[in-house]
Amino acid sequence: MEVVVVKSYAFLFWGYLVVWAGIVGYLAFLGARLSRAVRRVEALERRLDSAR
């Protein structure tokens, strides 16, 4: 069986795109969760201050 070599830029494009999307997607996910966590921490600190 002969190996079909496809010299297509499509594979190159999709390959790098997937990796980029995966990493950026995860960064976005982390960023969203981090900002939400920071906001909750600030809210907790405000509650603590007002309780004193």
Next chain:
Amino acid sequence: MRRAFALVYGPLLGVTAVVTGAALALIFLVAPEERVMGAVQKLFYIHVPLAFVTFLAVFVLLVGALGYLGTRRPVWDRLARATSEVGWLFCTLVLVTGPIWARPAWGVWWTWEAKLTTTLVLWLLLAGILLARGYATTPEQGARVGAVLGVIAALDVPIIYKAVDWWRGQHPIVFGPGKSDPLAPGMRAAFLVAMLAVTLVFALLVVLRMRLAALEDAIVAAEDAAWRSSS
């Protein structure tokens, strides 16, 4: 903890950005096109580093898991959690870029050769760890379960690789990787810088994930204490 993060994050982000930029430049502008496969060969510069870093993640996971089981200090659990998650992400990327490379290179989307198969099993193991942590009812339980499973998975990986390798030896691959061409000098530089870039991205993601874990753990603990003191 906050100070350590602030000290590390900025420089790490900067270095990562620079090295990644350099890597991309080398890959697409400097490295020569390979004779047989043409431009598609450039996938190699990202697929192989991703695979290497995935296995690095498993090693660091082992360190974190053992550290937690030995000391019960939360920072080890955060390391184990972060490397499990980021490692699983990178493992997924390896399994996606693998077939994307295999199809033009070998003519098939998938082959049961040793490295791909081991990566697939590793993906299942890491997914199991993440799933099991999700099923835990308390943070301590999640930490313990994650650590135990992490140790087992990390120790099992080399055994799995060797076993699959022997298994493939008995069934010669009809279509699969042949001998790879030696790297031309321009290629070698691109490859090494790409390797560094992917490792730095991994480190960055782990640091961020650990930061998130620290924040969320602190919130849960504080809300727990507040609830208990008010009731």
Next chain:
Amino acid sequence: MRAASAIAAKDLRIEGRTLRTAAATGLFALVVLVVFAFAFDLDTVRRLGAPRVVPGVIWITLAFSALVGFTRSYELERQRDAIAALAIAPIDRGAVFAGKCAANLAMLLTLAAVLLPLTLVFFDAGREGAALPLVAVTVLHTVGLAELGTLFGAVASRLARGEALLAVLLLPAATPLFLSAVQCTRGVLEGAPLSDNARWMLVTAGCDVLYFLVALLVFESVLEEG
């Protein structure tokens, strides 16, 4: 040592009283076997050569039946929250693991003792002089399966609705075991001497030891409360 056998005896006694579990696991295995017979009809098997198909059938059936068995083994204890009692009891964790593992091993070997002859008959794969090597291969690999199953079973039993997880956790980790088991079983059914697969057998034996050591290392943490 005595603690281990006490725990093993306790598990087996519970098993004996609840014949239901033994029956359920055994029947499950039988059903899977029959499904395989329908999935690979005898003609195909004969053409491919039984030694190439039957090992896979045996080990898949054993693996999935084992999952049923392992889940039950911890289910029984969870129902009476006996795991907490075990954790508090001043028994060495290693003994607890060894005990449970021995009980699981006994269950699996009993299952295999019934399953193997039936499979060989169903698929016409029997062979003169294969009995002893087949026993050796089966025992060697079942030990590893029992160890991993006991370990992951304990982990899964601590989690809410963890039974669903057991397969996902156990099977990938047992990859080397299955690869070796199929290779060695095939060798035996083809009439090759066991020494042909010595490498696989030795590695599996090593894994059996390694899994036990790892279990000793981590079982303490698995049994902890909370």
